Amino acid sequence: MTAIAFPAPDAGILGRRDLILAGLARLVAPECLITSDDERRAFETDAFTAYRRMPLAVVLPRTTAEVAAVLAYCHAEGVPVVPRGAGTSLCGGAIPQEDAVVIGVSKMNRILEIDYANRLVRVEAGVTNLAVTNAVSAEGFFYAPDPSSQLACTIAGNIAMNSGGAHCLKYGVTTNNILGVTLVTIDGSVIEIGGPALDAPGYDLLGLVCGSEGQLGIITEATIRILRAAEGARPVLFGFETSEQAGAAVAAIIAAGIVPVAMEFMDKPAIEICEAFAKAGYPLDVEALLIIEVEGSESEMEATLARIVTIARAHGVKVVKESKSAMETAAIWKGRKSAFGATGRIADYICMDGTIPTGQLPLVLRRIDEIVKAKGLRVANVFHAGDGNLHPLILYNINDPDEARKAEEAGNEILTLCVEVGGCLTGEHGVGIEKRDLMRRQFTDIDLAQQQRIRAAFDPGWLMNPAKVFPLDRRAA
Amino acid sequence: MMATDTHPESEEAVAAAVRVAFEAGEPLRIIGGGTRAALGRPVQAARRLILDRLAGITLHEPAEMVIAAKAGTPLAAIEAALDAKGQMLAFEPADFRALFGSQGTPSIGAIAAGNISGPRRIWGGAARDSLIGLRFVNGRGEIVKSGGRVMKNVTGLDLVKLQAGAWGTLGILTEVTFKVVPKPETIATLALDGLDDPAAQAAMSAALASPFEITGAAHLAAGLAGETARTLLRIEGFGFSVDYRAGELARLLAPHGRLERLDNAAGRALWAAIRDGLPLAEPREAALWRLSLKPSEAAAAVAAIRARRDARAYYDWGGGLVWLATAADGDAGAGVIRAAARAAHGHATLIRAPEPVRAAVSVFEPGPAPVAAITARIRAAVDPAGLLNPGLMHAGA
Structure with missing residues (x-):
């Protein structure tokens, strides 16, 4: 694929590479600086693998002070910086460029403080999402945002992308679960935003940093909220003969005053792919599957489920299958959370992430099918039904340039459709390079200019993750 | 003008x-x-x-x-x-x-x-x-x-x-x-009576660390909502679930005291008052502050302020928010209050004070x-x- 452009590398920076490497070598230990071709290759892309660029160098600092020193150096030298968590971005948010230094936070992965009395954890931001939950689960607590990549993805990356997950219908996304960050800006300033109190003074800089995709600075530490887990949780499978029925059931559940902790939708191709991989016991004779999870004590779950089943029956549910054991529960979620990986076993795919008003679901599913079929491709749909966050997976062959181009075109048409029906380009994966050039579909030039002026309050020289989020022709000179 | x-x-x-x-x-x-x-x-x-x-x-x-x-x-x-x-x-x-x-x-x-x-x-x-x-x-x-x-x-x-x-x-x-x-179909307000500030803090922390989905946790010292101090907790949801969780919470908090379920109307009135700052609305000439703090350090912050000047206070957000009234003369206590808030990892906002005070003192912390x-x-x-x-x-x- 060649549709997404990269800025032409700065020849002056490329020409000074040896000098720049020497400068970086003065700031960090040798094992924290990666310069060889072989080792740099591991950093040339992220989970948006269709695009790759070899970075100038990779630095993996061990402290906030080292991050500050490296940033101040890059600032002084006018060298672009691409921040990196675990490299699990699905939108190319961590894909470098040839004249940029990648700064990865993976060596800063300690949990600094666990405070159950105030229900918070302070971490170095390179810690993985799941490691936080694992550190507090023995006491019955968890960290709520649970992106499918939670085994690998870092808290720094979660904050940069404002990550969501399957359970945010009840618990919110990253911005709702963060109390404070240490942010290092391009000039090397270390800024403490928020902390253990619920509110920080002044403007909500924390809210601005969440989802800023590495354009405002590098997050080195974070104070995050932990929650006490419910007494129990149980997912139930509801199979429908049409996706319209499934969509109507979701609306009726919400109308009845029930907000389940998760409501996940899969269409037939997605059910088949995930069942083949996870053996989760998904019904194969239905067109649409809802995974609805309820929480609470045994009696609370039973009573809530009884209400949901009644509603589902009124909407023609064909199969209702309750998890009977922890093993079954794990398998049900494994199937859903491995949807992307399982799809990757049968074909290359690009994963869309638009959000739509849930009332538009039947129309949008029909149009997605038409758009993809018109390109001669296949699609599998998984999405967060309660909040309208879609994940159509467009299947194609990455080695066939024509198919690759068609897949990208179909993806762009689907995202444009999401905006047209009142939704947005990305619900939880971010803009990155992937959706950068579609931003004008959702925003006016005035909207974008305002965002860019605020971005410039942190990075006036446009050095932080410079080819992301905004259309390239809107970049500052 | x-x-x-x-x-x-x-x-x-x-x-x-x-x-x-x-x-x-x-x-x-x-x-x-x-x-x-x-x-x-x-x-x-x-x-x-x-x-x-x-x-x-x-x-x-x-x-x-x-x-x-x-x-x-x-x-x-x-x-x-x-x-x-x-x-x-x-x-x-x-x-x-x-x-x-x-x-x-x-x-x-x-x-x-x-x-x-x-x-x-x-x-x-x-x-x-x-x-x-x-x-x-x-x-x-x-x-x-x-x-x-x-x-x-x-x-x-x-x-x-x-x-x-x-x-x-x-x-x-x-x-x-x-x-x-x-x-919510049902809202239950549960009260523990007679706790001092640190004890109330501990009880609220225990409740908030439970799986019973507490939607309100406040503490009013004696004189602010009756003759005795009152620590209030709120649970919401479907009736069957609220009843169950209220019972479990009472068991969990037994070491802190006896948890009493208040009459619905009384409970709603209390939460509305806590929400709107009513316990400290009078006297009107007093300055009113809101302190956003690390919850476990809120009681100590209030004690530190009281050691330096007269103040009345109550706690919301499990201690994470303190409403505090004090005399509006001078800096309305800004120096003392902000030092205590900083020590408790938080900050203070001056909500109400005469105009000259608001012109002279930082209302919002910079x-x-x-x-x-x-x-x-x-x-x-x-x-x-x-x-x-x-x-x-x-x-x-």
């Missing part, structure tokens, strides 16, 4: 008024319902932009749990529309009319601009957490949108959160969109120097001429 008032009836009219002000270099005071006009530093502006005629619900989709309205829409109209569909705002917005003795009606735009959240914040999040989209007019008179009507949206920089708590200094909100939640520097640059990026509510949050800005 007699101000000239403008009541724009459309977003375009707001933008036009700002463009005129921009050309003339004339600052503007932005007013929603005017019920909190006495909160913040005094604004020197000859022109007031009053948004009361920019009103009306523009979108309400109960099945999508979302409502949007023009900024001047009365909060009461929003709440009535939601109530008719069995829904509510998740963050329990406060009404400060009794505190300020003000007239008028709180507007939804000002609720968003002030990030005004009540006791339910500990479970349902702050106003900013429910705010998913908005439109605003910046200091150049341009109409800008951010966010939208869907609850999961990470497209572009999140200017929605930035506007919540900016008190109109980063733009004039013209339309706001909130996600909403189902109204934050550490690097934050203050970024703050000034953001302000300039949105309102380069400094026309919108100048000085309301910080002197000279």
Whole structure:
């Protein structure tokens, strides 16, 4: 694929590479600086693998002070910086460029403080999402945002992308679960935003940093909220003969005053792919599957489920299958959370992430099918039904340039459709390079200019993750 | 100074008024319902932009749990529309009319601009957490949108959160969109009596660390809501679930005392009073502070303040929020209170004080120097001429 452009590398920076490497070598230990071709290759892309660029160098600092020193150096030298968590971005948010230094936070992965009395954890931001939950689960607590990549993805990356997950219908996304960050800006300033109190003074800089995709600075530490887990949780499978029925059931559940902790939708191709991989016991004779999870004590779950089943029956549910054991529960979620990986076993795919008003679901599913079929491709749909966050997976062959181009075109048409029906380009994966050039579909030039002026309050020289989020022709000179 | 008032009836009219002000270099005071006009530093502006005629619900989709309205829409109209569909705002917005003795009606735009959240914040999040989209007019008179009507949206920089708590200094909100939640079938208020502040703190922490989904945790010292001190906890949901959790919570908190379930009406009245600052509303001449603190250190912070000056206080948000009343003379206790707040990893905002005090004392804490520097640059990026509510949050800005 060649549709997404990269800025032409700065020849002056490329020409000074040896000098720049020497400068970086003065700031960090040798094992924290990666310069060889072989080792740099591991950093040339992220989970948006269709695009790759070899970075100038990779630095993996061990402290906030080292991050500050490296940033101040890059600032002084006018060298672009691409921040990196675990490299699990699905939108190319961590894909470098040839004249940029990648700064990865993976060596800063300690949990600094666990405070159950105030229900918070302070971490170095390179810690993985799941490691936080694992550190507090023995006491019955968890960290709520649970992106499918939670085994690998870092808290720094979660904050940069404002990550969501399957359970945010009840618990919110990253911005709702963060109390404070240490942010290092391009000039090397270390800024403490928020902390253990619920509110920080002044403007909500924390809210601005969440989802800023590495354009405002590098997050080195974070104070995050932990929650006490419910007494129990149980997912139930509801199979429908049409996706319209499934969509109507979701609306009726919400109308009845029930907000389940998760409501996940899969269409037939997605059910088949995930069942083949996870053996989760998904019904194969239905067109649409809802995974609805309820929480609470045994009696609370039973009573809530009884209400949901009644509603589902009124909407023609064909199969209702309750998890009977922890093993079954794990398998049900494994199937859903491995949807992307399982799809990757049968074909290359690009994963869309638009959000739509849930009332538009039947129309949008029909149009997605038409758009993809018109390109001669296949699609599998998984999405967060309660909040309208879609994940159509467009299947194609990455080695066939024509198919690759068609897949990208179909993806762009689907995202444009999401905006047209009142939704947005990305619900939880971010803009990155992937959706950068579609931003004008959702925003006016005035909207974008305002965002860019605020971005410039942190990075006036446009050095932080410079080819992301905004259309390239809107970049500052 | 007699101000000239403008009541724009459309977003375009707001933008036009700002463009005129921009050309003339004339600052503007932005007013929603005017019920909190006495909160913040005094604004020197000859022109007031009053948004009361920019009103009306523009979108309400109960099945999508979302409502949007023009900024001047009365909060009461929003709440009535939601109530008719069995829904509510998740963050329990406060009404400060009794505190300020003000007239008028709180507007939804000002609720968003002030990030005004009540006791339910500990479970349902702050106003900013429910705010998913908005439109605003910046200091150049341009109409800008951010966010939208869907609850999961990470497209572009999140200017929605930035506007919540900016008190109109980063733009004039013209339309706001909130996600909403189902109204609970049952609300139970549970009380522990006679605890001192540290003991109440421990009991609230234990409750909040339980799996029983506490939606309110407050503590009122003796004399603020009766003759004995009262620690209040709230549980909401379907009746069967509330009954179960109330029972379990009573068992869990037995070491802290006997948990009593209050009469529904009495419970609701108490939470409304806690939300609106009523226990400290009188005497009107006292200064009123809100301290946002690390919850486990709140009782120590209050004790440290009391060691230095007379003060009455109560706790909300499980101790994370302290309302504190003290004499308004001098700096209204700013030095003592802010030192105690900093020691408890938090900060203090001066909610109510006579105008000369609010002109002399930082109403909003400026934050550490690097934050203050970024703050000034953001302000300039949105309102380069400094026309919108100048000085309301910080002197000279």
